[in-house]
Amino acid sequence: MSQNTLNDSEIFALFKKGEYSALKKLYPSLRGEFEGWAMKLYKMDTNEIMDIYQDAMITFYKNIASGKLTELRSSIKTYIFAIAKNLILKRFDKSRNRLTLVETEAELDWNAETKIQDEENLSHRQRVLKDALENLGNPCKQILTLFYYNRYSIEAIQYQMGYKHIDVVRTQKGRCIKKMKEEIKDKEL
């Protein structure tokens, strides 16, 4: 982690706040080591390895941002490599022509639930909602993301976004949901 200037608690705090820049900063710190490790053990090509590395990084971010992961019992490197190992084994399992062996790791028991939302697996309405989100401005996008992705309570959103009262946040959130419903009304099947 020599190139990474953020310590563990800074990474946790920034991920929890939804700071993408912290993930960008963490990315190069383990990249080379990961490539060597995966290439040696799993005989994958660089593109495939980097795809897995990115997914492992996003899963790590998501686990912290959503509050599923609040502290580490190991180093960040060990944790990310373990996520990647699971992702690799899942891919091997899918392709069915490579070895499929799963060594369970206690730290990752709950991790099976965390998945990166793949466009292909979305329902029609979820896809339409995703498209509508692209055009949704703030504060709606921020409120909805903080609530549904980062699992911020209404009080935490009030604090983070500087609202005077939690009722204002609740009303604003309600308006944003209504807006989303209207946005997709004519696009649903």
Added chain:
Amino acid sequence: MSPSNNNNNLLEKFFLGLLGKGEKDELDKLKSEDTEFAEQVEFESDLQTAIEANVDSDLKSMLREEEMQYAEKKTSFSFLRIAATLALVLMLGFLGNFLINNMSSTNKVADGSLFSQEFKPFDNLVAPITRSDSDLTPLEKAMSAYEKGDYESALKQLNQLNDIHDKDAHYFYKGNCLLALDKKSEALQELDKINPDNPYYKFALWFKALSIVDTDPAKAKQILESVAEDKTNPYMTKAKILLEKIGE
């Protein structure tokens, strides 16, 4: 609290993952009795999935861009530097090739066995080592010795393991250690224990054939033929080549 406020409170807790057991039952009851409420839960669940997909794809794009920048930096070496590296690689390649050829021909003379020509211990896939030695589990310690080529120590540690999750993997790597230590009949005993349903079984066939290729080529040939016919076995090509060698 009014019913509407109570419903909103339940919904909030549901999406924050904070529902208690009683509250979860209450939410399920509400969903079954109130269609409008059930639709609201479903809509917000879809919204949550859409938001997750949105953030995940933003993050993926950002990291892909990072990767592209990394790749660009990597390819921006000067021509001279690449040329110099290539020259060095070529020189080392020639030297390496020369040494390997000499060594392998020496091996053939000294041993001459098909086993010594073909045997290469299987990679450690059961417990990849990603931590320092002091943090390792007993299995990882054994496999760390295995990765370092210390098969005597790896075998000893594998024999001492108490908590074995995958018995077949255990037999497989013990078999590999024993082959590396040139204890072929003991290796065969371990490899014979592997369940045909286990993913290691296909690999084990190759190693079983190797364990007897110099002492019982007819039997080895039978095993190799089954490997050579199995397109899903990664050792298929190697088995075909070895079959040709046995036939010579």
